[in-house]
Amino acid sequence: MNTFTESEERQAxxxxxxxxxxRYGGEWFQRKARGGEKTTELWTEAGKLGYLGVNVPxxxxxxxxxxxxxxxxxxxxxxxxxxxxxxxxxxAICATIITRFGTDEQKQAWLPRFADGxxxxxxxxxxxxxxxNAHKLTTTARRDGDDWVLNGxxxxxxxxxxxxxxxxxxxxxxxxxxxxxxxxxxVPTDAPGFEYQPIEMDIVSPDKQFMLxxxxxxxxxxxLVGSQDAALMQLFAGxxxxxxxxxxxxxxxxxxxxxxxxxxxxDRSVWSTPIGAHQGIAHPLAVAKIELxxxxxxxxxxxxxxxxxxxAGAGESANMAKYAAAEASIKAVDAAVQAHGGNGLxxxxxxxxxxxxxxxxxxxxxxxEMILNFVAQNTLGLPKSY
Amino acid sequence: xxxxxxxxxxxxxTYSERKLSEGDHTxxxxxxxxxxxxxxxxxxxxxxxxxxxxxxEVTVLCVGPDRATDAIRKGLSMGADKAIHVLDDALHxxxxxxxxxxxxxxxxxVEDVDLVIAGNEASDGAGGAVPAVVAELLGYPQLTHAREVxxxxxxxxxxxxxxxxxxxxxxxxxxxxxVGEKINEPRYPSFKGIMAAKKKPxxxxxxxxxxxxxxxxxxxxxxxTVVEAAPKPPREAGQRVEDDGDGGVKIAEYLxxxxxx
Ligand SMILES: Cc1cc2nc3c(=O)[nH]c(=O)nc-3n(C[C@H](O)[C@H](O)[C@H](O)COP(=O)(O)OP(=O)(O)OC[C@H]3O[C@@H](n4cnc5c(N)ncnc54)[C@H](O)[C@@H]3O)c2cc1C
Ligand SMILES: Cc1cc2nc3c(=O)[nH]c(=O)nc-3n(C[C@H](O)[C@H](O)[C@H](O)COP(=O)(O)OP(=O)(O)OC[C@H]3O[C@@H](n4cnc5c(N)ncnc54)[C@H](O)[C@@H]3O)c2cc1C
Numbered sequence: 001m002n003t004f005t006e007s008e009e010r011q012a013x014x015x016x017x018x019x020x021x022x023r024y025g026g027e028w029f030q031r032k033a034r035g036g037e038k039t040t041e042l043w044t045e046a047g048k049l050g051y052l053g054v055n056v057p058x059x060x061x062x063x064x065x066x067x068x069x070x071x072x073x074x075x076x077x078x079x080x081x082x083x084x085x086x087x088x089x090x091x092a093i094c095a096t097i098i099t100r101f102g103t104d105e106q107k108q109a110w111l112p113r114f115a116d117g118x119x120x121x122x123x124x125x126x127x128x129x130x131x132x133n134a135h136k137l138t139t140t141a142r143r144d145g146d147d148w149v150l151n152g153x154x155x156x157x158x159x160x161x162x163x164x165x166x167x168x169x170x171x172x173x174x175x176x177x178x179x180x181x182x183x184x185x186x187v188p189t190d191a192p193g194f195e196y197q198p199i200e201m202d203i204v205s206p207d208k209q210f211m212l213x214x215x216x217x218x219x220x221x222x223x224l225v226g227s228q229d230a231a232l233m234q235l236f237a238g239x240x241x242x243x244x245x246x247x248x249x250x251x252x253x254x255x256x257x258x259x260x261x262x263x264x265x266x267d268r269s270v271w272s273t274p275i276g277a278h279q280g281i282a283h284p285l286a287v288a289k290i291e292l293x294x295x296x297x298x299x300x301x302x303x304x305x306x307x308x309x310x311x312a313g314a315g316e317s318a319n320m321a322k323y324a325a326a327e328a329s330i331k332a333v334d335a336a337v338q339a340h341g342g343n344g345l346x347x348x349x350x351x352x353x354x355x356x357x358x359x360x361x362x363x364x365x366x367x368x369e370m371i372l373n374f375v376a377q378n379t380l381g382l383p384k385s386y
Numbered sequence: 387x388x389x390x391x392x393x394x395x396x397x398x399x400t401y402s403e404r405k406l407s408e409g410d411h412t413x414x415x416x417x418x419x420x421x422x423x424x425x426x427x428x429x430x431x432x433x434x435x436x437x438x439x440x441x442x443e444v445t446v447l448c449v450g451p452d453r454a455t456d457a458i459r460k461g462l463s464m465g466a467d468k469a470i471h472v473l474d475d476a477l478h479x480x481x482x483x484x485x486x487x488x489x490x491x492x493x494x495x496v497e498d499v500d501l502v503i504a505g506n507e508a509s510d511g512a513g514g515a516v517p518a519v520v521a522e523l524l525g526y527p528q529l530t531h532a533r534e535v536x537x538x539x540x541x542x543x544x545x546x547x548x549x550x551x552x553x554x555x556x557x558x559x560x561x562x563x564x565v566g567e568k569i570n571e572p573r574y575p576s577f578k579g580i581m582a583a584k585k586k587p588x589x590x591x592x593x594x595x596x597x598x599x600x601x602x603x604x605x606x607x608x609x610x611t612v613v614e615a616a617p618k619p620p621r622e623a624g625q626r627v628e629d630d631g632d633g634g635v636k637i638a639e640y641l642x643x644x645x646x647x
Binding site for chain 2: 015063
């Protein structure tokens with residue numbers, strides 16, 4: 001990136017998505033969530049317009065754009081109050097991995113449906129005993145003839161109820177050494193032996209999290225993504241887009257809260273002036289604005305590096321962007337709740353719901369602490385405690 | 387295969403605060419965000435639907451300053467094929483009649499026009515007469531206030547909706563149609579549309595190219611001038627009526643007080 005303004009097309013994309021988002025909006029989103037409903041209309045419409053498949057190659061019906069484009073879509077919907085969490089997973093992680101490492105047949109089979117959003121694919125790495133520490137994954141795949149047989153447990157997996165398949169990170173036994181090494185499998189959600197149960201979360205969102213139970217799930221040979229030896233590369237390929245998208249999702253959420261707070265604080269008077277005139281209210285909102293802009297800039301940098309093919313450079317920026325965006329979104333929501341006074345915790349204004357939602361940004365997909373570990377060890381060269 | 391020209395205008399976003407410049411009472415373009423007028427999105431949508439049904443070509447035509455390219459781009463990203471941008475500093479402050487004259491001159495440069503589609507009225511000036519004036523200048527029939535448009539061979543049929551009710555109009559092509567709010571829901575530009583828009587041809591012309599005399603356009607030569615302008619007074623806070631079972635009575639009392647009933 002040698003300029004600090006986005007291309008004309010990127011700006012036009014943002015404007016178009018923001019228009020669409022405004023038609024649905026935060027009240028609609030929370031009403032759906034509280035009513036136990038889904039955001040299918042928005043997902044479908046955004047998909048038809050090609051917004052969810054901007055990064056899928058043109059030959060598979062996608063937009064032929066970049067992760068930066070996809071991140072812009074994610075941020076703008078989130079900034080309208082109707083962020084689509086599964087964008088972080090389905091087009092960003094799953095479509096990227098299949099595009100970069102899938103076999104031709106896998107690309108033919110899956111990418112056209114990522115392109116128009118008609119497919120949602122969940123991504124499952126977290127396990128009950130292997131959260132932050134992916135080295136302890138125990139979901140294993142055993143070869144049986146040509147088939148694979150999967151066994152394991154996953155936890156906190158988003159959107160499984162709406163997904164046609166789940167990209168499951170498991171391990172296979174190396175035939176020669178007997179050591180376990182990672183492997184990625186596309187598991188249809190209707191596969192025999194595959195079960196999922198919702199986890200009751202204190203988050204107001206239409207997107208739910210699930211426990212997965214894989215008991216002798218038999219899969220054909222082509223369920224394995226790409227070649228077995230490339231699994232680690234595949235995982236790394238998915239990580240940067242995931243972080244960039246999570247950062248964009250968080251920046252958008254912060255922008256939404258801030259917009260609402262500014263409107264409220266400019267309108268509501270308790271004494272003679274609107275409360276936005278009091279620095280106790282105005283300054284935290286100004287801080288939120290600055291920190292959101294900084295986070296957004298770092299996110300754009302990470303996307304630009306990733307899109308230019310600099311995976312390593314993108315890694316550091318993507319982690320920093322994810323950290324900064326999560327913190328900025330939490331602060332923005334905090335300031336917004338406070339600016340709303342008692343209304344900050346009413347369902348009508350919807351700010352209280354963002355308190356828990358914004359805390360997710362600090363935990364998933366990679367926690368604040370793990371990012372700080374990464375920066376301490378990789379960027380600063382400090383020794384490791386674990 | 388109708389050849390359609392859509393007249394589009396860039397206007398200050400109705401979401402933002404709009405202002406006239408202190409000096410000459412022309413629009414203060416720095417003040418508000420500029421967007422493609424929503425009624426023109428509907429005009430483009432109608433043109434695209436006709437194109438999708440009958441093939442043909444859609445040209446967007448805009449008279450406006452430099453930054454009106456954004457509005458033109460939006461039209462192209464929705465699916466229009468090409469654009470004409472009439473860009474000339476001499477046009478600053480032109481009124482409705484002058485603008486219509488320039489539009490008509492620009493439409494004449496397009497070969498074999500079948501249909502000109504415009505919005506009923508722009509959300510800023512709200513003159514509501516450009517389509518009629520353009521039709522008059524071109525000698526085309528005008529079918530205004532359309533809520534439904536169908537093209538069939540060389541005729542166009544329009545359901546015209548005004549406060550007085552519905553009228554069914556029919557004219558032979560070429561014709562000018564202006565559309566109302568209810569005509570359709572404009573599409574959002576798709577990602578591919580946005581990416582393709584940049585490569586579509588935009589012909590930028592000045593008034594000399596159109597054979598329009600500079601002495602005929604611009605603020606100094608306008609037929610109408612804005613003498614004075616004052617911002618709308620802020621809306622007064624409403625009166626809240628608590629309904630303790632007598633809400634209806636209270637509303638009636640209020641309306642009587644206002645001499646409304
Ligand atoms: C709403 C939501 C959606 C999610 N969606 C998905 C999904 O779709 N797919 C998926 O695979 N996962 C998903 N997750 C899981 C998420 O990625 C994990 O929750 C996250 O990685 C943290 O893992 P954990 O919950 O096991 O926490 P743990 O690993 O148990 O960590 C607990 C705490 O200890 C800290 N900690 C752990 N190790 C260290 C260390 N070495 N140094 C310092 N601190 C440390 C962590 O930062 C954290 O604060 C989701 C989670 C949530 C909340
Ligand atoms: C769960 C809950 C229970 C409640 N229970 C009761 C109850 O039992 N009885 C009751 O009477 N009320 C109750 N309240 C109301 C509560 O006391 C008010 O919400 C609180 O006093 C703030 O008033 P407000 O909501 O009108 O906010 P506002 O007065 O509108 O304030 C909005 C924001 O502006 C700030 N602000 C306002 N003026 C200034 C200033 N001059 N300088 C700097 N900052 C300023 C405030 O600090 C606040 O952050 C309850 C509220 C909640 C959320």
